[in-house]
Amino acid sequence: MTNSARSTAPARGREITVVGIDGAGKSTLATRLHQALNDAGHEAILVCKHSTDVPLDAELSAYLDRLNALVYRRDAHVAQACGDHYWLLALASWYTLQDTLVIQPALAAGTHVILDNAHHKILARYAVNPDVPTSLAEQVFAHLTEPDLVFFLRIGARDALARKGAFSSLETGHSGGTDEDFIRYQDTVLTMLREHEQRGGWLSLDVTDMDRDTVFTTAADALADRLQLAL
DSSP states (O other): OOHHHHHHSOOOOOEEEEEOSTTSOHHHHHHHHHHHHHHTTOOEEEEOTTOOOOTTOHHHHHHHHHHHHHHHSOOHHHHHHHOHHHHHHHHHHHHHHHIIIIIHHHHHTTOEEEEESOTHHHHHHHHTOTTSOHHHHHHHHTTSOOOSEEEEEEOOHHHHHHHHOOOOSGGGTTSOSSHHHHHHHHHHHHHHHHHHHHHHTOEEEEOTTOOHHHHHHHHHHHHHHHHOOOO
C-alpha cells in the first residue's frame, strides 16, 4: 500500500456496546448515543437484534433478514421444541453474520457502531443454564469483534421490573410468569454480567437512581474522555 493510500484511508470506527439486564435502559441509551453522534457530525449506525441492512447488497440483506426471522420471530412452540443447544448455535450464527456483514464493514469504513442487545446477555443467560456447558457458550461467541467501550447499566431486577411493568417468558428464563420469577432470574443474570464486567474492563454505571438524561450525560462524557468522541 502506498503512503498516499494510507493517508486517505478512513480511521477505523469505534464500537460502543450497551449491556444490562432487561429493563436497565439499554435501548434508550443506545438510541440517544446514536442520534447524538450523528448530530455532532460523526458517522454512526445503531445495530440492534433486528438490524439486517447490508449496505449496497440487497441479496445479503435479504439473507440476514431471513436468519433474523428464524431466530427472533419464531413461534414459541418452535422455540421450546428445538432446545437450548440449538438456540445457542442459532444465536451464534446470527451474531456471527451480523458482525461479519454489518459491524465489521462499518468499522472499516470509519463509521462508529452503537451496539444494543450484544451477546453478553446471552452468555449470562447460558451461564445459569445447567444443561449447556459455559465453556461452549463462551467459545461460540469468542470470535466476535471486541468493543472499544462497553457501558454496563447496573440496576437490580426489582427496580428494573418497576420500570418495565410487563415482561415476556424469555425474561424469566421460562421459569414462570410471576414478578418473583422475573426478579429471581434477572438478578441471577445480573450476577453473571458482573463477573463479565470484572474480566472485561467495562464502564459500570449504577443507573438505579439516575434519570435518562443523567445516564446519557454520563455516557457522553465517557465517550469524550475515553474515545475522544465529543458530542
